[in-house]
Amino acid sequence: MKIVAKIAGASAVLIGLQGIAYAENTNDDKKEKVMRFSSLKVSGAQDNNSPQIEAMEKPGAYSSVGDDNKLQSIDSVLRTLPGTYTQMDASQGVGAVSVNIRGLSGFGRVNMMVDGVSQSFYGIAPNEFGHAQMPYNQFGAIIDPNFIIRTDINRGQADGSDSVNTLAGSVNFRTIGVEDVIFEGNNFGVRTKASYGTNGLGKNGMVAVAGKIQAFSPEGSIGAMLAVSGYSVDAHYKNGMGINSEEFGTDETFKQKPNSQLTKLNIKPNDFHELELSGRYYHNKFTKRHIDNSDYYLKYHYTPFSELVDTKILLSSSKGTQRTLSEMSGLGKAESHNKSHAIDIKNTSRFNYGDTDFSFTLGSKLMQTEYKKKTGIDLGPDETSTEDSNVFSPSGKQDIASIYSDFKIEHGIYTVNLGLNYLDYSLKGYKPACSNNDPCFPEGETQVSSKGRGFNPSILLSAEIIPEFQPFVSYKHSMRAPNIQEMFYFGGESSSVNPFLKRETTDTYEIGFNSYRPNLIVDGDAFRLKATLFHTKIKDYINGERIMFCRKGDKEVCQIDESLTKEEKNALDATFNTYIYKNNVTPVTTKGYEISANYDAGVFYSSLAYSKQKTEQPTSQLATVMGASSSSRLPSSYLTLNTGIRLLDENMRVGAIMKYTGQSYHQDYENDTDWDIKEKMVKDDKIPTIVDLYADYKINKHIFVKFSVQNLANKNYADALNRMNSSINVTSGDTISQTARGRTYVMGAEVRF
Template identity: 25%
Template sequence: MRVFLPVACSAALLTAVPAIAQDIAIPGGSIVLDEIVVSASPSDGEATDSDIAYQSLSPTSARTREELAATGQTGSVSEILQSMPGVIAPSSADDPATSVNIRGLQDFGRVNVMIDGARQNFQRSGHASDGSFYFDQEMMKAVEVERGPGATVGGSGAIGGVVQITTIDADDVLRDDENIGGRIKVEGQGNGLGAMAHVEAATRISEAFDILAAGTFRQVDDYTTGGGEKVNSAQTMVSGLLKARVRVAEGHETTLSAMRLYDTFDNGISTVRTTTSIDDTFTVAHHWDPADNDLINLNARAYYTGTTLDQEDQNGWSVGAKRTFEIGTYGTDAVNVARFDAFGFDHTTRVGGELFYDHVQTRDENDLANNSTPPGERTVYAAFVEHTLERGWFEVVGGLRLDGYHLTGEDRVNDVDVEKNGSRISPKITVGVTPIEPLTIYVGYSEGYRSPSLTETLVQGFHPPPATFAFLPNPNLVPETAHNLEGGVTLRFDDVVRANDRLRLKGSVFQNRVDDYIELECSPFPLPGACTYDNIAEAKIEGIELEGTYDAGRVFAGLTATFLRSEDLREGDTLASVPPSRLSATLGFRAFHDRLDAGGRVTFVGAKEDAEDAGLVGDAYQLVDLFANWRIDDNTSASLTLNNIFDVDYTQYLNLEASPGFNAKFAFVRRFGANTQ
């Protein structure tokens, strides 16, 4: 009874949703154990536990490294992100980069991914996603996803949502009474045979200074699908992270971080290319939070992110030809959070802004890649104010955001220089009520603004043989504008079946109308045909997201579900980027004085009936995973994860290759620490 009650409650929620759920989509599942870090505004410096996460007036989810390890979700970045509702992470087997799709929106900055607050704006056009990032999941401390148009830091262009990844620091290695320590993790897997070694070392010289250094080496072979087909997915990856924190005065903390990832792999379909990618992220951030002044809680940051991807053709029609993609982003942002009481209400005001500059360089001996991923420059800026007014059971959040951009490049088809700019003010309003303590209801409206990317504006040239056709630039593109209407409800129950158990449920319904939605349009005439990016009059995406957890100590359960439906209001078709329905349920237990976490997860993915029209695979499938994590002692743990135990042959929607079949993964972790003072 204890186990099945939360599942039954979640099922009741599912059956109560409107008929829209019959057509729409659901991302992967995970549970919430103990405490997680959640901030409705990334980079605010605010953190709350899971109870407050289920009270927040926004569709926000978060996962920590400890929670993911306990539920066997320590795989790829894609697997981690898909543990949250509303999110899928399309990937290409022959490229370890990750793309993010939130509520059916992806590519060209519609979803903003930040690592320690630094934007990851790498993009190259091909047969896979137009926007991705490289990251070593072993460096992840926590990940937070805010769905819907971003309203504060990181919101520029993010009409789909914001992903904030935080990297590990000295506190993840050292305990309070230690000043030196380390952590070692080794891992092996059977499908895509390979191994990984990860090392962390940290020292706390005093309360004023600590430093962490971490490194990873990973090498894996090609994986095999459930149908027995071997897929090109081998890679060798080396990554390193150096992070230092300095506290020169009370209330002040400065963090400096440098991370580099080096990857080698073979990439391509008809033409296979030996590929090397180098990805850098450098940040300097300062947090000022004086204990005696509630009007100051300032976070300011400057950063650089850069990706250089070198390729050399190994076969096809241009053996030996080389090409290079270089995308660099320089950025800065700042936000201050002021809190005060006035007129019987609690007030919180966020004021801030952000600015980033993209510089794209592409070189190709065949003069092709520099056309499909054209060089150029783009500057994007924003300023925002958001105010929260709260009193007892009533809360209102209102805000305004100014976004603008300036883009320059070359239209070589018409032999003209292109210069584009624009700006817009976007409002936000959310009202929440808690009529009785276990129940919170909210409704909100927000808008977002995304400027066209360099590729969308300036793509040109010809597709390489054997399918040769033209790409035409479109300097007349106008920015996308999102209008998002959302409603949600959260339920929080304690002592449901037994003392100290907890049941948490959260659901949201949304409709996002995007004016001037930009999509690649191809026409067969005049022969041999041509493709260009164009504005669709209006696109509509609507859906339902559910998330629930139950924790009774010895048993735990979780459920996440997403249903999406879309329409191109000009043509009446659905949008190819919107995935099918997805539901994931987790059931587990703890034993041996809570040293063992074990359980299973079942994932159901619905069919996408019109997938073939877009050249994609949209078949329905079901997956079963098992996991076990054993804490041998306070410093040592071992885990075993069995993914796709029935060796199902399937292809995740938006992926070009079939996904892995059965895979067994084993990991061993050892931590050590001491106080040498």
């Protein structure tokens, strides 16, 4: 009933605003109305750089990138952005991506979206090296890289519904649409792309077909698009030493041929109404499992002749299924299901008083996410496995209800953004009965229901003093609910379910500036710079811990860490031994600074992204021993420099990408099981500076060809935050630890007409 009341309340507000707009329009014959528009800033950048430039002109820690990926992988593209990284896990497959923002990743810590739809994928890759062959787990999104047309990153800013139930920020992948396929002025279009890479990359391609016709009115139209994409990726590759990955991390089940389909329908009766429907599908057979994922959404945009009404509605539904193709230890074949439904309604009103412009956004987002599993499939009658007593893919339901607002005030060179959102959450799931020896509460089996709520204020102040110096400062308080995998984790004992798990909260402070200088060196060039200093304190950080009885004959439990004395360790009673997620008593702090710069003189261009941070979150044996999400600690610093020249009337580009990575760390299995080791994060071997070369040529507006050499010097190293580096067979010394791909040649082309 509370959720229904919130929907009704949000709807009443929006309907009321619409009524005000109608009343103003009907009064036009009595009183002349004058409509004021805010000033428009036009970026004079190259088309393929426009997303990047837009983000650099926006106050706050924002980054964007278009589809000009220079044949780089989605992980490589995201790692070129300041404050942004990825959790690499080759066992999750092509299209599975997990974004890390300032050392935080996972469901709720980073809101990952595709076309504005929040993603809830939870990978369960079978892992022969894990304890009892438990799968590798990872939160993220499933998105075919060929469909991505733009990626927007928000680090630490309040941004409407994107900031609901999230700590570090958000990332939104926008997929190809009708207007991205059809040339302006045409009614039909085809857009294709294909590439082939050596050293195991294989081949991939996409075809998108779209049509658009006038309908309903002179301003109305109907447009439709169908896009299909497919990959064929080899199981193995070679590192810089020429050693086959089969020896350190892959097997024949890593060979994959994922395929995806995307449909969109745009209906625009007139300039007031616009409707878009979309369906997206993904299938892969990979690492002994079938992966199926689907997304559906309906978007409606209403913009009458009133600045008081700009209404947007988003309805979405997502579903994912993973089915193992072979039996796992004690589980038989298994299935994991996730589904999510959401509704997001908001309205923006714009008005002015004197020389001051105002903008007020009010909205509500409701989201329900559910995880289910099925185990024991095909086990014999004498050996059964139940869904409620194993660690595989925890089950439960999470409900999120929120109301959010943003009040923007612009006066002269000054802008103030005041934000406030209210979050109400609940989690429901099953807790098995305690065994005779378990120190847990409640003792009997029960359906757990946990609730929480809170207000999250934010403020952003900015000023356009001069083009070369546009400072901003911000503060944001945010919270996120525990997720199902944390509260209902089953670590071998019923006591590992923690119904008392609390929400995480953060306080983030930022100060920075944007800078723009045209004609810096030569006439017509442009230089842009964004610099940000940030400090985030996380309270009640959720982390997995190992616990035992403190001593025989006593049900008091102790957390297994370096705080125990030698005598306390010797007294531990392992008859009770489990893992549990709990709130960390000591706050976790992340801090650092980020710089992005861009210089474009037409014939010469260069862009730089640099991040330096300190992120030291608590570690957990759940990652190395039980396969849970791996450590998200970022390298101490990293830098990407992209520079090149344009030839042949700027239709040909030749450039290089230099990637520097500072000290990085991985979680070590051997150290995790040694109570005397205080530092469980082990320093990686020094990562060499990697250089990639690329060249592309736009023959005409229809044909675009590309070529790239990745890891030009064939360096032998391991990528930071690669799950493979923390696998038991690598950290135990049974195989080499240089797991990155060696020199690789990639060629591709795009055809559009």
